[in-house]
Amino acid sequence: MSVIKLAVIPGDGIGKEVVPASLKVLDVLAELHGGLRFEYKQYPWSCEYYLEHGVMMPEDGIEQLKDSDAVFLGAVGNPNLVADHISLWGLLIKIRREFEQVINVRPARSMKGVTSPLANPKDFDLIVVRENSEGEYSESGGRIHSGKDEVVIQNAVFTRKATERAMRYAFELAKKRRGKVTSATKSNGIVHSMPFWDEVFHQVAAEYPGIQTESRHIDALSAFFVTRPHEYDVIVASNLFGDILTDIGAAIMGSIGIAPAANININGKYPSMFEPVHGSAPDIVGKGIANPIGQLWTASMMLDHFGYQDLGKNLLQAIESTLEKGIKTPDLGGRSKMDEVIEEVINQLKNM
Numbered sequence: 558m559s560v561i562k563l564a565v566i567p568g569d570g571i572g573k574e575v576v577p578a579s580l581k582v583l584d585v586l587a588e589l590h591g592g593l594r595f596e597y598k599q600y601p602w603s604c605e606y607y608l609e610h611g612v613m614m615p616e617d618g619i620e621q622l623k624d625s626d627a628v629f630l631g632a633v634g635n636p637n638l639v640a641d642h643i644s645l646w647g648l649l650i651k652i653r654r655e656f657e658q659v660i661n662v663r664p665a666r667s668m669k670g671v672t673s674p675l676a677n678p679k680d681f682d683l684i685v686v687r688e689n690s691e692g693e694y695s696e697s698g699g700r701i702h703s704g705k706d707e708v709v710i711q712n713a714v715f716t717r718k719a720t721e722r723a724m725r726y727a728f729e730l731a732k733k734r735r736g737k738v739t740s741a742t743k744s745n746g747i748v749h750s751m752p753f754w755d756e757v758f759h760q761v762a763a764e765y766p767g768i769q770t771e772s773r774h775i776d777a778l779s780a781f782f783v784t785r786p787h788e789y790d791v792i793v794a795s796n797l798f799g800d801i802l803t804d805i806g807a808a809i810m811g812s813i814g815i816a817p818a819a820n821i822n823i824n825g826k827y828p829s830m831f832e833p834v835h836g837s838a839p840d841i842v843g844k845g846i847a848n849p850i851g852q853l854w855t856a857s858m859m860l861d862h863f864g865y866q867d868l869g870k871n872l873l874q875a876i877e878s879t880l881e882k883g884i885k886t887p888d889l890g891g892r893s894k895m896d897e898v899i900e901e902v903i904n905q906l907k908n909m
């Protein structure tokens with residue numbers, strides 16, 4: 558019997574709904590497999606935890622997560638209780654950085670049974686490789702003076718190491734896919750980091766003569782995600798650009814509620830973390846209508862990550878069959894509750 562030890566952090570808002578629901582599905586998958594078991598350690602770290610303890614996670618929090626095989630996270634953030642920059646940097650971003658989860662892999666593709674908001678969409682299948690350790694998300698900077706004299710400086714940090722690493726990851730991924738990498742740049746407006754980004758892209762591209770490459774400014778690329786997403790295969794982007802592009806990717810699929818993400822520790826030193834692209838969705842919390850598919854698809858990426866590609870594929874297929882049957886939450890134009898979606902996904906898996 559193989560055991561996968563998961564550190565489970567539901568976090569805030571609908572994270573507390575979609576995470577437990579997804580664990581039920583993981584248990585069914587393990588049972589059907591017969592030789593696999595998931596072991597869960599639950600962590601209550603969240604904005605409510607912060608109100609009680611003054612921190613998003615205990616001082617030895619990272620230490621506590623270290624011996625798990627992966628972190629399975631829902632969402633972090635409840636701006637009514639804690640300012641977002643405090644809660645996210647205290648938990649989500651802290652884990653990404655401490656565990657050197659330097660790449661954030663975020664696929665978006667046409668899904669059977671889901672109507673894209675695009676008018677006449679051709680089938681698309683793309684993956685955004687988001688640099689996940691630095692870039693625009695940096696603590697470098699500060700505020701001085703106040704009132705009319707107030708000055709705020711926010712530095713973006715781009716290292717050759719991390720930039721090359723993200724690009725190599727994208728090229729390696731493209732080799733296994735349709736052989737095209739698009740770089741998201743903005744070297745016409747951002748005069749230091751983005752020309753550097755372009756330079757590194759060209760250098761790394763030279764190592765992969767078989768791969769088709771393209772550089773696009775982020776503004777135009779955002780528009781092309783909407784008008785011609787089928788032209789993209791792998792997109793490599795900085796932390797912020799990748800963050801924004803993947804919400805667009807989610808939107809053109811049909812809903813932010815279905816998009817998955819994998820925060821990958823590529824040196825094998827620490828656990829990777831699997832979470833949906835979406836946040837805690839305070840506007841729908843407690844209504845039972847959160848779409849669990851982002852969290853489930855993330856679970857499918859986690860299964861792939863651990864070498865259980867068959868299970869990962871079965872899970873995705875069960876998700877698509879459920880959608881095709883019209884069992885969908887309201888964000889996808891459906892009338893089903895989260896629990897009904899989960900129940901149908903489980904039925905589909907059992908009848909495979």
Ligand SMILES: NC(=O)C1=CN([C@@H]2O[C@H](COP(=O)(O)OP(=O)(O)OC[C@H]3O[C@@H](n4cnc5c(N)ncnc54)[C@H](O)[C@@H]3O)[C@@H](O)[C@H]2O)C=CC1
Nearest residue numbers: 632633634635636641813814835836837838841847848888
């Ligand atoms: N990785 C993370 O943990 C992230 C956390 N956040 C945090 O989440 C909180 C809310 O952020 P927002 O900007 O509102 O983004 P959000 O992704 O939570 O919500 C945006 C919109 O999408 C809807 N939505 C999101 N997930 C859904 C799902 N599974 N099913 C159905 N509808 C869904 C929401 O109802 C809302 O209308 C903030 O505290 C923010 O900082 C935001 C994005 C990512």
Ligand SMILES: CC(=O)C(=O)O
Nearest residue numbers: 645649800834835836
């Ligand atoms: C924080 C956020 O929006 C993300 O990681 O996608």
Ligand SMILES: [K+]
Nearest residue numbers: 631632833835
């Ligand atoms: K999330």
Ligand SMILES: [Mn+2]
Nearest residue numbers: 800801804834
């Ligand atoms: Mn985001």
